[in-house]
Amino acid sequence: MIKPFKLGYVDFASKNIEAMEYYYTNVMGLTLVEKDADGIRYLSTGLDHHNIALTPSNESDLQCIGFQLGKQYELKDVEKQLKQQGISAKLKSDARPSLPKLLELTDPDDFIVHLFTNMETPAPHFKENGIVPNKLGHLALGSMDPNRSVAFYNNVLNFEYTDKIGDRANFITCNSDHHVLNISNLGQQVGHPVMYHIAFELRDASHQYKSLDILARNNIPTLWGPTRHTAGHNIAAYHHDPEGNLVELFIEMDQLLVDVEYFDPRPWHEELPMKARHWDDNAAWGIRYEKTLFDFALQKYQ
Ligand SMILES: [Fe+2]
Structure with a gap:
């Protein structure tokens, strides 16, 4: 049975990346853990490598939803189980930092859904300033x-x-x-x-x-x-x-x-x-x- 235990991350395509980065770091109080060569910002609430990712774009919308599965899952087995249910999923390697592997599929509205197991937990910790959600x-x-x-x-x-x-x-x-x-x-x-x-x-x-x-x-x-x-x-x-x-x-x-x-x-x-x-x-x-x-x-x- 495939069952995630948490909403791991949400990706946004962002037209105004500087304003979004300022909002998420200084107002919301998340920590910018990594900015990659494409300018994608990975932000953490406190433990995980990221819980929000912001991608510079001409569009402004939801890009992707990441759900975390327990460490007992093997993504290859999950892929097989999905196939048995008629759901095609792509096993991707090194598609994003902190996740060596993830499974990518789409939901009925064509929202991109990622399933992953072990995300790195660099634990930048909870900030002192800003909203700083749990x-x-x-x-x-x-x-x-x-x-x-x-x-x-x-x-x-x-x-x-x-x-x-x-x-x-x-x-x-x-x-x-x-x-x-x-x-x-x-x-x-x-x-x-x-x-x-x-x-x-x-x-x-x-x-x-x-x-x-x-x-x-x-x-x-x-x-x-x-x-x-x-x-x-x-x-x-x-x-x-x-x-x-x-x-x-x-x-x-x-x-x-x-x-x-x-x-x-x-x-x-x-x-x-x-x-x-x-x-x-x-x-x-x-x-x-x-x-x-x-x-x-x-x-x-x-
Ligand atoms: Fe709500």
Whole structure:
């Protein structure tokens, strides 16, 4: 069974690479570990060689999603297992620094997906300045056919369904976090698959306040939140990076107890035990914002 345990990295093609590098190093507080001959910047939250990669380009979009498999996996065996399921994957050597081997495939929306096992962990450590998130938490995709895409991640990579909001968003996970992927129908509104948002986990409420102050000092307005979501119950706040990608900073994400198929109980849960369910809206506190999160994500594509 192929099942990743974490969202390892996200690659962006970047039109304004200097601004993106400044944002990720000085505002977000990641560490630039390596810049290669092609100008690709590899940035780490604290342990791994990279969790974000920025490639200079004429385009600005999501390039690739990397999922890490446990060290017990052999990528050649994974390739065979994928083939048995009718999924073609290419085993690549030395395709990027810190990873001698990776498997490259595409999901039903043609997003490039990498599977890898052992990434180097130079541990540049957590920075003293900037937002400095705990980790890269999840990625939200705008799919052309969310049901088809969810089926792919659940059937091929053994993600588990957690929640759904109307027909808009589907939440799935490969670890204990409520969601590692959010697969929405935003792509249908744009006319092609897009990234909806990328999300980083913070430590606690005071870290969230401090982070939003850091954004304000850098003239980056908080667009939505902080408020508690329904699906996942994370307290989330959203802003744009310099290229209009929607970025979420969150705390208090629900934790899935796989053995009992419910979320670790919290006082703010609407029902106990809190199980996977459908929600009508994404704001637990009943706050209705003038603009929805989709609107903010769509601004980049208008
Ligand atoms: Fe999110």
